[in-house]
Amino acid sequence: MTAVIRVLLADDEHLIRGAVAALLTLEEDLAVVAEAASGPEALAMARAHRPDVAVLDLQMPGADGVAVAASLRAELPGCAVMIVTGHARPGHLKRALAAGVRGFLPKTVSARRLAEIIRSVHGGHRYVDPELAADAISAGDSPLSEREAELLELAADGAPVAEIARRAALAPGTVRNYLSSAAAKLGATNRHAAARIARERGWL
Amino acid sequence: MTAVIRVLLADDEHLIRGAVAALLTLEEDLAVVAEAASGPEALAMARAHRPDVAVLDLQMPGADGVAVAASLRAELPGCAVMIVTGHARPGHLKRALAAGVRGFLPKTVSARRLAEIIRSVHGGHRYVDPELAADAISAGDSPLSEREAELLELAADGAPVAEIARRAALAPGTVRNYLSSAAAKLGATNRHAAARIARERGWL
DNA sequence: CGGCCGGTCTGACATTTGTCATGTGCGCCG
């Protein structure tokens, strides 16, 4: 039998992290060598312990899972990165794969299944949850242009157009124009509904 | 030694539920007698297994944790209800306590701590996470009147005022007035920002 | 009782927002 697979676990919810670590440790060929509760901490732990596989939660304080994945990819090319998430949006999956993530799955999987997938990913395979993949395909790519997405982001917290225009250094009319265009593409009646939809799809 | 404490565990994330169940089972005086992945399922399981303590996730498909807690309170008065949540809003805590919930804590606690709190709650005590309690107190009660909250709810998905007025059977001017008033109370510049703030506080 | 307060409801007015027509520049393909 080959050496055990060294795993890094990052999730801000201690209850989950600890419990999953305990279950994974029961598997003879897996060893949880490090745990982290935030994005930066996950990076630091990875540098220190050089795991074979990193299992990251998508939403963590500090830096989001995809950002951590990208850094990890650059610093430790030999470390396979997997993302586990509670609320998956289609856009996240796409960004994650672009960042070199090798596994992407929801928290509805069982611990046993997670262990299997860790082995598979460590063996060089990729794994994407079938349902999430279907969502991503049916939702398609973001139809928004770069500026449209940028302005929608600024509009997401309900700021008035004047404020957005100031921050983006654009004329107010221009801002309205982009937001209107974005709303039309998303089938929304106004920019606020558009922002909501874009977030749901993971496009913002 | 007294009989073991019979626990019901409800959470839609299988990974967490299974892992926590495994860890709790390691405690000699605790037994996980039922698991559920949705609100209605949790109710059905509780009826069938009559647990001593129910540990519920706040956000589940079907019915939210507080609603399940209220039903449980009515049907199984002897069963203590605890709520565990990832993203806690001040308002949730207040509603949960009003529904007779005996424990309220974030998922950042450890499994060992969870076990301790289960014992404490089963012994008749209450437990509220100190940090969540502080948030709830500093956020205070909702300043919104009934109608204001109702209309803000309808406005939350970005619908135009005419639509809201139709659904609420009110004049458009009246709707604008309530939303304006609500926005003023929340310190927001418009109804969309107001809706966002109200949600953050758990007031909507 | 009578005044006061807070919640509910409305229409008129000014401001903000969304839509439209228009123009510029860049990259791609025939």
Add this chain to the structure above:
DNA sequence: CGGCGCACATGACAAATGTCAGACCGGCCG
């Protein structure tokens, strides 16, 4: 090269929104 499509940018106009002053009702307190 010349034309086409697309992203980017702007201002004028029409529609939606927020603000204001005010009316009605029910409860509360002096």
